Amino acid sequence: MLERLHKRTALPVLALHRYAKRIIVLAVDAALCVLTVWLAYYLRLGGFVPLTGPAIWAVLASLGLALPVFIVSGLYRAIFRYSGWPALLAVMRAIVIxxxxxxxxxxxIGVAGVPRTVGLIQPLLLLFAVGGSRALARYWLGGMYQSQLKIAALPKALIYGAGMSGRQLASAMANSLEVRVTGFLDDDDRLHGQSLNGLPVYGLDDLPGLIESRGVTDVLLALPSVQRKRRNEILERMLNYHVAVRTLPSLGDLAQGKVTLSDVRELDIDDLLGREPVAPNHILLGKCVTDKVVLVTGAGGSIGSELCRQLVKLAPATLLLVEQSEFALYELHQELLGRLAASSEKRITLIPLLSSVRDEVRMREIISTWQPHTVYHAAAYKHVPLVEHNPAEGVRNNVFGTLTAARVAAEQGVADFVLISTDKAVRPTNIMGASKRLAEIVLQALAVESPRTKFSMVRFGNVLGSSGSVVPKFRQQIRDGGPITLTHADITRYFMTIPEAAQLVIQAGAMAKGGDVFVLDMGQPVKILDLARRMVELSGLTVQDDANPDGDIDIQITGLRPGEKLYEELLIGDNPETTSHPRIMKAHDEFMPWPALKEKLDTLTIALNVNDVDVIKAILEQVVSGYQPDEKIVDWVYLEQQTELDESI
Structure with a gap:
């Protein structure tokens, strides 16, 4: 009640023009000069006297001296900004003068009819009166004034979308200390010029003028149900305005349909690169999962963890989380437990299991105990430069980890085994890609030898936001003020969101007949330089280049890393076969029969045991079609041993 009364009386005063507020305060000080002269007479004579005759000279002198001194001393320049000692010292200096x-x-000197002690008493009284008035104003108006100053200094934002989500967002941000909402943008002409919740509604064509006149720096997209095509058109136009763009997630991601401030997130680059989603085939999604025991290797990784999130929605009887990183396994297990606790759906048994897929004894123990129906094999080393510098370990994990898990799965009668592969397996130029293609060949060969288990593999490109992805790296570099580092100006990559990739993996696996190589439709490849520029511009900044030397963020070309390709491919041959899903194709890639492949793997094992990188690359070249290794060996162990050898000679 008191707080509402306080706001009701204080806000109209603060809303006055600066000069009006100064006149009011000056009038109050004038009244205090008159009042303190009157009180000085009372204290000197012991009674109140009319301010006439000689007393009027004391009043006029007080007004004629005090107000000019106060003006010159700056007491009317920032009435509410002073606080504590600065305010008291300013008043004291003026009153002393x-x-x-x-x-x-x-x-x-003396003036006839005016007691001399009035000349001493009145300035003291005026000191307390003016000081007290400033303290009262500070108490009544100062806090709210400071709040208004802070609000005025906040970045100014417009909400794009004056629908229910936009209005809820405006209400949620009314007291935000991060950004100040100054209005709405909307495509509906009928709303332009209107006011919603006290905020004006503009059209997108008004944005340049608002940036200039209102200092708008941010646009918040409150369009959770808009079509992807229209969203992309809006974002393309935003690129020209140098405003920071943030967004609400889709309606499906908004909890209970209620918009809160925490729902606003940075604009993910998939908002710009993404496509209209294809509705998943729920029969395919549930075929190998619902009411079954499902195992995911590499469950704590980017793809593995998203697979687990999607699988939980499909209600398996038991979900086995196999991961060698203790921390990653713990984090995922806790997250999934939280999701299940908040869900009213049937209970799912979650089993977190520490294990390396290369440990045959442990994998046999796990698979024989729970007898999973489906295995999703996501465990792999996937960072190209790291694997190039640690080739033996990369091959052991990616090839022999896959072989171990697959053979144990076949031995224990697992029905479906799905390998998560990569576009880097196609005509690879690096150890990581070659090792993943060899893992595919292993499964293709085993599919012939062990037809009881349906082995399949799903090949796709980069996923947005995964560990090692350029998107989070670029975003952090932009936050740090640059520069953005890019290996080559012409480098291109395929991109897909992690949830879409995980759903398509599950659906592709359900279509497997044995030995299938599925390829996901990744859309058009994206030039990474263009991606970097868009991320900078959608952050409200500009790229520093020859055309704009005063730009905010520099983009530096560092040169291709060992084994890195300028562009990636998804198909080895040119004969893809369509499937029942518009985003999933089937490739027909040649492979080596198991007896011949086993001999190569045995030789590869010997080379791995002695870390003979030349032989490792030679074997990969013999087995993996199109592999073109970098002649230079960058294995850290090999390089160090060569350095020691050179020093000893």
């Missing part, structure tokens, strides 16, 4: 002048006239 005034007191010296006033007492000189009425105490030192």
């Amino acid at each position: 005034y007191g010296l002048l006033f007492s000189s006239v009425f105490t030192a």
